[in-house]
Structure formats: structure tokens, C-alpha cells
Amino acid sequence: MTGKWSTHNAEKTCWNCPAAELKGNIDFRACGQTMQRLKLMAEDTEILIRCRRRPELGYFEPTITFKECPEWELTEYGYLLRDMRVLILGIDGYLGWTLALKLGALGCQVSGVDNFLRRKMVREKGSMSVVPIASMKERLKAAKEVLGVEIKFKKIDILDRPKLGAFMKEVQPEAIVHYGEIPSAPYSMVDADHAIKVQYNNVIGTLGLLFLMRDICPEASLIKLGTLGEYGAPLTGRPLFEGIFPADAVLRWRGREWSLGGELTPRDPVSFYHVSKVQDTFNIYEACKYWWLRSYDVMQGVIYGVHTDEVAADPRLRTRLDVDEWFGTVVNRFVCQAILGMPLTVYGEGEQIRGFIALEDAMECMVRLISSPPEPGQYAVVNQVSGLYKVIELAEIVAEVAEEFGYPTTIQKLENPRVEADLHPYEVVSENLPLLFGFRPKVTPRLEITRMFELLTQPHIVERIKKVAHAIMPITWWSGEKREPAVLDIFKPKTRPKGPYKPTLHTGLKPTIYVKAAKRAEVKRRREAHR
Amino acid sequence: MRKKRTLIIGLDGVPHALLVDLAGRGIMPNVKALMGDGVLRGMRPSIPDVSSVSWSSIITGKNPGEHGVFGFTNLIRGTYTLAFHDFTKLKAPAFWQADPSKRYIIVNVPSTYPALEINGFMVSGFVSPDLGKAVYPPSYIKYLREVGYRVDIDVERCRRSPLLLFKELSDVLRARLELCKRMWRKVKWDVLMFVVTGTDRLGHFLWSAYERTDHEWHEHFLSFFSLVDEAIGELAGMLRDKDDIIMLSDHGMERLKIEVNLNALLASEGYLLLGDEPRKGYNNIRAGTRAFALEPSRIYLNLEGKYPRGSVRPSEAEDILEELTELFYGLKWDGQSVIKKVYRKEEIYHGPSMDDAPDLVLIPNEGFALNARLSKREVFKESDLTGKHNEDAFLYVRGRENADLVPDDPSVEDVVGIMMALRGR
Numbered sequence: 001m002t003g004k005w006s007t008h009n010a011e012k013t014c015w016n017c018p019a020a021e022l023k024g025n026i027d028f029r030a031c032g033q034t035m036q037r038l039k040l041m042a043e044d045t046e047i048l049i050r051c052r053r054r055p056e057l058g059y060f061e062p063t064i065t066f067k068e069c070p071e072w073e074l075t076e077y078g079y080l081l082r083d084m085r086v087l088i089l090g091i092d093g094y095l096g097w098t099l100a101l102k103l104g105a106l107g108c109q110v111s112g113v114d115n116f117l118r119r120k121m122v123r124e125k126g127s128m129s130v131v132p133i134a135s136m137k138e139r140l141k142a143a144k145e146v147l148g149v150e151i152k153f154k155k156i157d158i159l160d161r162p163k164l165g166a167f168m169k170e171v172q173p174e175a176i177v178h179y180g181e182i183p184s185a186p187y188s189m190v191d192a193d194h195a196i197k198v199q200y201n202n203v204i205g206t207l208g209l210l211f212l213m214r215d216i217c218p219e220a221s222l223i224k225l226g227t228l229g230e231y232g233a234p235l236t237g238r239p240l241f242e243g244i245f246p247a248d249a250v251l252r253w254r255g256r257e258w259s260l261g262g263e264l265t266p267r268d269p270v271s272f273y274h275v276s277k278v279q280d281t282f283n284i285y286e287a288c289k290y291w292w293l294r295s296y297d298v299m300q301g302v303i304y305g306v307h308t309d310e311v312a313a314d315p316r317l318r319t320r321l322d323v324d325e326w327f328g329t330v331v332n333r334f335v336c337q338a339i340l341g342m343p344l345t346v347y348g349e350g351e352q353i354r355g356f357i358a359l360e361d362a363m364e365c366m367v368r369l370i371s372s373p374p375e376p377g378q379y380a381v382v383n384q385v386s387g388l389y390k391v392i393e394l395a396e397i398v399a400e401v402a403e404e405f406g407y408p409t410t411i412q413k414l415e416n417p418r419v420e421a422d423l424h425p426y427e428v429v430s431e432n433l434p435l436l437f438g439f440r441p442k443v444t445p446r447l448e449i450t451r452m453f454e455l456l457t458q459p460h461i462v463e464r465i466k467k468v469a470h471a472i473m474p475i476t477w478w479s480g481e482k483r484e485p486a487v488l489d490i491f492k493p494k495t496r497p498k499g500p501y502k503p504t505l506h507t508g509l510k511p512t513i514y515v516k517a518a519k520r521a522e523v524k525r526r527r528e529a530h531r
Numbered sequence: 532m533r534k535k536r537t538l539i540i541g542l543d544g545v546p547h548a549l550l551v552d553l554a555g556r557g558i559m560p561n562v563k564a565l566m567g568d569g570v571l572r573g574m575r576p577s578i579p580d581v582s583s584v585s586w587s588s589i590i591t592g593k594n595p596g597e598h599g600v601f602g603f604t605n606l607i608r609g610t611y612t613l614a615f616h617d618f619t620k621l622k623a624p625a626f627w628q629a630d631p632s633k634r635y636i637i638v639n640v641p642s643t644y645p646a647l648e649i650n651g652f653m654v655s656g657f658v659s660p661d662l663g664k665a666v667y668p669p670s671y672i673k674y675l676r677e678v679g680y681r682v683d684i685d686v687e688r689c690r691r692s693p694l695l696l697f698k699e700l701s702d703v704l705r706a707r708l709e710l711c712k713r714m715w716r717k718v719k720w721d722v723l724m725f726v727v728t729g730t731d732r733l734g735h736f737l738w739s740a741y742e743r744t745d746h747e748w749h750e751h752f753l754s755f756f757s758l759v760d761e762a763i764g765e766l767a768g769m770l771r772d773k774d775d776i777i778m779l780s781d782h783g784m785e786r787l788k789i790e791v792n793l794n795a796l797l798a799s800e801g802y803l804l805l806g807d808e809p810r811k812g813y814n815n816i817r818a819g820t821r822a823f824a825l826e827p828s829r830i831y832l833n834l835e836g837k838y839p840r841g842s843v844r845p846s847e848a849e850d851i852l853e854e855l856t857e858l859f860y861g862l863k864w865d866g867q868s869v870i871k872k873v874y875r876k877e878e879i880y881h882g883p884s885m886d887d888a889p890d891l892v893l894i895p896n897e898g899f900a901l902n903a904r905l906s907k908r909e910v911f912k913e914s915d916l917t918g919k920h921n922e923d924a925f926l927y928v929r930g931r932e933n934a935d936l937v938p939d940d941p942s943v944e945d946v947v948g949i950m951m952a953l954r955g956r
Binding site: 033 | 543544581582603604607610611612613614615617619620657658659660661682683684685686687688689690728731732735736790808810811812813814815826827900902914916
């Protein structure tokens with residue numbers, strides 16, 4: 001392990017630990033017991049637990065800290081449960097496979113399911129991953145050979161509850177990472193069949209999972225991939241809090257005031273895919289309330305990038321990179337457009353401000369969340385971003401790096417096929433990850449985009465990018481039309497004035513701390529490149 | 532010809548005074564009939580008078596310093612982690628373990644979880660988190676399921692509704708009696724021990740319903756004890772005349788006036804220093820703490836070398852114990868003294884487990900219920916409960932001719948010896 005050791009979760013206790021089996025409450029004043037694990041406990045009672053990993057302790061109160069417990073080992077991401085059993089739904093995907101390798105390399109016992117739907121849906125678009133990816137069989141073999149990581153995999157559709165349940169009983173997960181959803185806004189807007197498919201897969205899949213967790217592994221934490229897009233971009237400029245209003249939030253109306261502290265913040269999804277994420281949020285919130293399940297709802301910003309140390313260790317370990325209209329995220333598509341000599345496309349003014357996070361930083365966030373489980377009954381939200389950018393700003397960064405790699409490019413504004421404001425205020429609170437989980441972003445857009453060019457300009461990948469060029473431009477309109485949006489403007493980067501809004505990101509840290517970590521990583525990378 | 536058998540009936544939390552009262556009033560006619568042919572005495576419970584300690588002394592015949600149980604909980608050695616007592620940790624054999632040549636049916640003795648191997652059948656009593664582990668032989672769990680057996684009422688549900696409380700009390704008792712009768716017929720036995728714990732639960736929640744005849748639930752209270760009496764009558768009626776009957780309680784019950792939080796007191800007097808994380812329970816104890824309490828009334832010095840943040844040196848112990856003794860004797864509520872007696876461990880315990888014994892044990896005056904809640908800051912607090920334990924336990928032995936076997940002032944540690952002596956006759 002390199003880097004500074006992180007002790008953000010040292011003082012967490014058995015109360016957070018998935019190995020602690022909640023057995024009930026004892027009321028010594030009344031000499032009584034209640035073994036209804038799911039009951040809201042009265043204040044004057046003792047909680048009774050048994051540790052699945054340390055049965056010799058018998059029944060005890062959940063007060064041993066991670067620091068004191070020999071089952072929790074210190075890593076650079078915090079204390080991590082030794083041989084933690086993590087189940088990844090959607091393990092074959094862009095994020096799922098990357099996380100599986102990261103966790104395996106950290107010593108977790110990783111298992112995963114996938115139905116390879118992503119591969120099929122990308123083919124449906126007539127596209128493919130521009131980074132060649134191995135079959136799951138080859139991936140598993142390579143993971144073992146190269147990283148010494150053994151992953152238990154089963155081909156299962158999460159909608160097949162009996163099969164999923166049987167696998168969960170077999171692996172007894174202590175954490176479940178749910179990446180097993182259809183992650184595309186444009187895909188969900190193609191037509192009724194696609195919208196229904198997205199919502200059915202995502203919402204019903206998650207709902208079924210919650211029932212399975214209740215019955216099979218109620219102490220496991222659910223780390224669920226949500227999206228920052230759940231919140232929309234309120235034109236009032238109201239900050240996007242982390243899912244729940246803070247204690248000092250107040251509603252005023254007609255001279256009266258109410259505290260909003262602890263209530264779910266409004267959601268304003270921007271596609272039927274985003275609606276499915278909002279539905280998930282409510283289902284998970286309720287399940288935590290009814291059944292004392294525990295969950296982090298990860299409102300992830302737009303993901304981009306290709307690099308972690310694990311996926312870069314061998315070509316067979318590479319994770320997929322989609323650049324088509326449905327599954328390609330904006331920065332990934334920009335890089336490929338530059339390589340193809342296409343103008344980088346922004347919608348409308350390109351002033352949409354979004355949260356972004358590079359693959360490597362996203363994986364670090366997930367590890368930190370997994371290593372610091374929520375409490376029983378806790379539904380918590382993290383806004384997972386490492387920076388806020390206007391789409392056009394990112395286009396300009398891509399264009400800068402592209403120039404350095406010998407791919408000069410332009411930017412073009414297209415009619416916006418989506419229903420969204422392309423000029424709006426944007427203020428995001430993302431304090432939980434830095435303050436509670438010790439996260440500091442290490443990857444700037446420039447760093448990751450540079451890594452992307454280094455990888456994607458390899459000749460065999462350029463060939464693949466050329467083959468999918470036809471699938472990159474948007475044709476899916478939110479209105480239902482299917483046509484390429486008209487070009488409104490083409491220009492050289494940094495030649496158009498920016499709009500009036502500037503994003504504000506609250507991390508709870510001094511700005512310099514946040515930036516310094518990223519800069520240190522950048523300097524390190526450049527030094528290594530020069531050696 | 533069948534050998535003599537011994538039936539032991541435990542009535543958890545039933546005071547001698549109540550038994551005599553209800554028997555006299557015709558609420559418990561079977562008990563009255565038994566009293567007519569036997570010896571009934573008040574019995575001293577364990578110190579402290581909690582079920583885990585008392586029942587452990589009853590079934591082993593030993594002092595807590597010998598059997599190692601001083602409360603429902605203890606700190607795991609070398610840590611501040613609060614662990615719950617379990618049967619595997621009992622350091623002296625229960626009578627059925629001491630003589631495995633005899634055969635036993637043991638039903639619902641508190642603090643006997645998990646159920647261990649026995650020549651016969653047993654089902655553990657409170658606290659039993661998993662019914663599957665509370666039964667020996669394990670395959671007999673099917674009989675428990677058949678009768679709808681439950682170890683205890685659900686105290687969380689019942690505290691909200693007296694109606695539900697009485698329903699659960701009678702359901703649990705009926706199922707327990709039915710199981711006992713089935714095992715009686717199925718399993719060969721020499722000693723059968725059957726403990727009713729609903730009497731204690733009822734006493735805690737609704738002692739006021741016993742004391743006040745105008746109480747809304749007074750008749751229900753009496754009806755439950757009638758049901759208990761019927762159960763006693765049924766079991767006694769299945770015996771032969773020469774069989775022994777021992778009936779007893781582990782402690783008594785009285786009206787609860789006010790709850791007294793010993794850890795809140797220690798914190799307010801500077802003996803107990805706590806950090807800011809109540810979630811950590813006793814792990815929240817900070818360095819510099821001199822003493823802390825465990826339920827209900829045990830005081831431990833935070834000794835150097837014994838606890839992770841222990842800071843009391845052996846040379847300081849005596850002075851601190853004296854200070855604490857003075858503090859406790861000086862504690863008053865509404866002009867009344869709270870503490871009747873402060874015991875040093877050497878005064879009341881003996882045996883190889885003295886290192887685990889509390890340094891002080893407090894006996895409260897009437898009406899004061901001591902507790903050791905760490906999460907609360909108030910020393911005195913009104914309670915939602917109306918009954919608390921007291922020292923008024925009872926012991927009954929059938930047969931006036933057996934009076935010589937029963938000391939004038941028996942304690943819970945005498946029961947095994949009395950049983951053995953009876954069996955020897």
C-alpha cells in the first residue's frame with residue numbers, strides 16, 4: 001500500500017459492521033427481551049449482537065471500534081473488514097469490472113453477477129466498446145493470473161430473484177454494490193419500449209433486491225449507484241444538498257417557518273432513466289425505514305476516464321469504454337471525436353454545468369463507502385463529484401490536450417435534443433465524502449483526459465473508434481424525433497464568451513486542500529512520464 | 532417401583548408476602564393447599580437481587596464468587612465491551628451437570644442459554660436470542676413449535692398495551708405448561724424444574740395493579756396469578772405423594788418510586804468521565820475515570836492494568852472506595868436515603884472469581900430502583916415501570932416433616948443442598 005493511511009472510520013463500531021448480527025434488545029429494568037430485530041428500540045434497552053466472525057465473544061453490545069477489532073485492517077482507504085465479502089451487481093460493466101479488480105486487489109472476497117445486457121444494448125446501437133474488452137471468462141482468468149484476484153461470477157439477471165437470492169445465500173455478502181441498472185438517459189428516451197425496459201429493469205430489479213437483502217443479508221450495506229441528475233438543475237439556484245436537507249434548512253411561507261432538516265430534498269429528474277433512479281431512492285429509503293436495511297445512495301457525477309492501476313495492468317483487464325450516443329458519457333465522447341477529427345459537440349450553448357468524476361476517483365469513493373458502512377436503518381446520500389464544470393469548459397480542456405497529442409479540433413454547438421436548461425446556476429454540496437469518508441480527489445480532468453489520449457490513440461483502438469464513429473452523434477430527441485440535431489455554430493476553442501453562471505462546489509474543505517491533492521497527483525504523473 | 536421424583540417450581544419475582552396474600556385470599560388455592568402441607572419461608576436472594584445471579588446460585592448452590600455470575604452483563608476481560616452472560620460461562624456446574632446419572636427436565640431457567648448437553652431435556656430461559664440454540668436435544672425444537680412456545684413475552688410490544696401484556700403472559704404460560712406436560716410424558720426424569728417468568732414481567736409493568744384494588748387492571752393481575760396457580764396445581768397433581776415439591780422465587784417485588792442512575796451520579800461527582808460518543812457504550816469511558824457502574828447496582832473501580840484506560844492505582848483503591856461509600860450513603864431523594872447498604876465484595880462473595888466481582892454492591896432502600904444507564908444524564912428519573920425487585924423471595928418445601936432441612940433464614944445458595952437432602956430421604 002502506498003500513500004497516507006486513512007483513519008476516517010477508526011471510531012466506527014460494531015454498530016456499523018456487517019458481521020454484527022442484531023439479535024434484539026434487552027430491557028434489564030423490566031427483565032425483558034424483545035428479539036424482534038426490526039423493531040424500533042426503546043431508549044432504555046441494551047442492544048444485543050453476536051459477531052459472525054468472532055463467535056467467541058458471545059452476545060455483547062455493539063461498541064467495539066474498527067480500530068480495536070482485529071477483523072478490521074488499516075488500509076490507505078481506511079479500516080477495511082478483512083476478506084470483506086462484496087457482491088457487485090453489474091460486474092461486467094464500465095464501473096463494475098473496475099471496482100471488482102480494485103476491491104480484489106485490496107483483499108476483499110469479490111463476487112458478482114451480470115446478464116451482459118450492456119454488451120447487448122451497445123450492439124443494438126451498432127456500436128462496441130472502443131477499448132477492447134475480454135470475455136468474462138478471460139477476464140476472470142486474467143484477474144487471477146495478473147493480480148492474484150479470484151472473483152466468483154454467475155450470469156444472472158437481477159430480475160431473476162430466485163437465482164439472485166440463491167447466489168446471495170451462497171456468497172453471504174457483507175456489502176452489495178448495485179451497478180446492475182441500465183445507465184442511459186437517451187436510451188430511456190428512444191421510445192415506449194425502451195423507457196419501460198429501463199424503468200422495469202432498474203426499479204423492479206432494485207425493489208426485488210431489497211426484499212432479498214431483508215431476508216438473506218439484512219446486515220449488508222447497499223451501495224447503490226444513483227446520479228446527480230436526480231436533482232436536476234433548479235433555476236432558482238437552490239443548492240443541491242446531499243439528498244437530505246441539513247438541520248438548519250428552513251421553509252418560510254406566509255410569515256411562518258418550518259424546519260426541513262432531515263427531509264428528502266426535491267428531485268427533478270431529466271429523463272425516464274433519471275426517474276428510475278428517483279424511484280430507487282424512494283424504495284431504498286422506505287426499505288431502510290421498514291426493515292433496518294442500510295444504504296448509501298451514491299449521486300454520482302458524470303463519470304469519465306479509463307484508468308486505474310488494476311485495469312491498466314493488462315490488456316485483458318481493461319474496462320469497457322463506450323462512446324456511442326446512448327452509453328458514451330460526454331468527456332469520453334469528446335476524446336473520441338477529437339481522435340476522429342470531428343468537432344466536439346455541445347448541446348445548445350454548452351453551458352450546462354454538471355458534476356464530474358474520473359474513474360479512478362470514483363473507485364476510491366466506492367472503496368471508502370464500502371469500508372465505512374452505514375448504521376442499521378440509515379439511508380444516507382453522498383454527492384460523488386470531484387469538480388463542477390460547464391460542458392463547454394471540458395470540451396476546451398479536451399481540445400487543449402488533443403492539440404498536444406496532434407489532434408487539433410473545433411467545437412460545435414448543436415440544437416439540444418434534450419429538455420433541459422443549457423444556461424443555469426449550479427451549486428452542489430458534496431461534503432460527506434471529504435468530511436466523513438476522507439476522500440480527496442486525485443485526478444483532474446486534464447490528467448485523466450491525457451491518460452485517455454495515451455490509451456485511445458493506440459492504432460488498434462483508433463481503428464475501433466473509426467468503426468463506431470457513426471454511432472457517436474445524437475439522434476434521440478426527448479420529443480421522440482429521431483434525427484441529428486442541426487449545427488448552430490462551429491468555432492475554435494476558447495473563442496466564445498462564457499455565460500454568467502459560475503458553479504459552486506461545497507466540500508467542507510479549504511479549497512486549497514481539495515486542489516492540492518489533485519495537483520500532487522498530476523505532478524507525480526508528469527514526473528513518471530518523463531522517466 | 533418408580534423412584535422418588537423432585538419437582539421444582541420457580542416463580543420469578545414473586546415475593547413471599549404476595550404469595551401468602553393471594554393464597555390466603557383464595558386467588559391461589561393450590562398454593563394454599565401446598566402450604567398446608569409443607570414449610571414456607573422467606574428466602575434471601577442473591578446480591579444483587581437480579582435473576583441471572585439468583586438463578587445461577589439456585590441451580591449451582593454456589594456463591595457468585597464461585598459461579599462467576601454477578602449480573603446479566605460483564606465487561607469482556609481487558610476491554611470495556613459489555614457482554615451478556617451465557618450458560619457456557621457459568622463456572623460452577625448446575626445441579627443437572629453435577630450429577631448426570633440422574634435424568635432431568637429443565638424448563639425456562641433464566642440465564643441457561645445456550646442449552647447444553649443434558650441427560651434429559653432442557654429449554655433455556657431469558658435471555659435467549661435464538662430458540663434453536665435454546666433447546667437440548669436440538670431435535671426437540673419441533674415440540675416447541677407444536678405448542679407455539681416462546682421463551683418470553685415481547686417486552687417492547689407489551690409495554691405499550693396492558694391488554695397485549697396479559698394476552699402474551701397467558702399465551703406464553705399456557706404454551707410453556709403444555710410443553711412441560713408433553714416432556715413429562717415423553718422424557719424419563721428424576722428432577723423437573725419449571726420456571727414461570729411472566730410473574731416477574733407482570734410485577735415490573737403493573738405492580739400498581741396488585742397494590743390498588745381500584746386499578747383498571749387489578750382483576751387481570753389476580754387472574755394471571757390464578758392461572759399460575761392452576762399450572763402449579765396441574766403439575767403437582769401429576770406427582771405421587773412421596774415425590775418432593777420445592778417451590779421458590781429468585782427475588783421479590785415491590786413498588787417502584789423512582790429510578791436512580793448510578794452512572795449519572797458517578798459522572799456528576801467526577802468519578803466517571805465519558806467522551807462524546809454514546810454509541811460506544813462503555814468504550815466511551817475516558818482516562819481519568821475512577822469508577823463506573825454495571826447494572827443494576829455494581830460499582831467497579833477503573834483499575835490500572837485491569838481496563839484499557841484504567842487509572843486507579845492499588846494504593847488509591849481504599850480511599851476511593853471509602854469516598855464512594857460515603858457518597859452512596861449520603862444520597863437522598865425527597866429527604867429519603869436511597870441506599871440501605873453498601874457491600875464490599877469481600878463481605879458477600881468468596882470463590883475463584885473474585886477478580887471479576889464488583890468492588891461495591893449497593894442495596895437500595897424500599898422503592899428505589901438502581902440502574903446503570905450510560906446514555907442518561909439524570910440521576911433521578913420517574914419510571915414507566917411500577918415494580919422493582921426486592922429481597923423478599925420465598926422457599927417452599929412440601930412435607931412438614933422436611934422442615935428440619937430448611938434453614939430458618941435460607942438463601943438461594945441453599946436450594947441445591949435442600950434438594951439433595953430431600954432426595955436422600
